[in-house]
């Protein structure tokens with residue numbers, strides 16, 4: 439539509455014209471406040487080192503942190519970011535992550551690589567964009583250390599154990615030293631970032647931390 443070309447910017451959550459995310463919606467993003475589980479970042483009633491969600495699970499990363507809960511509004515935001523590659527959203531996400539999550543003690547930032555070449559062909563990949571935004575704010579280098587070793591079936595609709603099997607051995611990593619941060623857009627069960635962390639540890643990373651923009655929160 440011509441109007442869309444003339445006025446392409448509308449808030450992806452409430453449709454208010456002006457920007458990809460209006461200031462009201464940006465302010466009311468459901469930030470994840472402490473206490474959260476020290477390991478997996480799930481919101482908890484009081485500080486714990488392991489929570490109900492991650493107890494007894496083999497997790498290859500040191501800790502995971504996220505900026506906002508993956509609610510209906512955030513879902514709209516993330517899908518607009520993925521499907522339409524709205525540049526402004528990466529910068530908003532970078533601001534919110536830097537506001538909520540403290541700078542991790544690592545040396546290199548990397549990101550979960552795209553599944554197949556679809557998003558690369560379209561020229562946008564939210565985890566890579568967010569990694570660059572965080573690299574700038576935290577003054578850390580961003581390197582594409584991870585590659586997909588094989589195609590992965592979509593994780594959506596799979597149970598936790600199936601997800602873990604689905605991504606086992608799914609990543610290869612370039613040789614690296616020191617601590618590494620993996621950036622992704624959404625943390626669901628942590629299976630994907632854990633498989634990526636396993637590859638990074640095998641490639642020489644001394645520690646692996648995880649930061650995502652959003653996180654699924656169980657009720």
Ligand SMILES: [Zn+2]
Pocket residue numbers: 449450451452453454459460461462463464
């Ligand atoms: Zn809005």
Ligand SMILES: [Zn+2]
Pocket residue numbers: 475476477478479480487488489490491492493
């Ligand atoms: Zn936990």
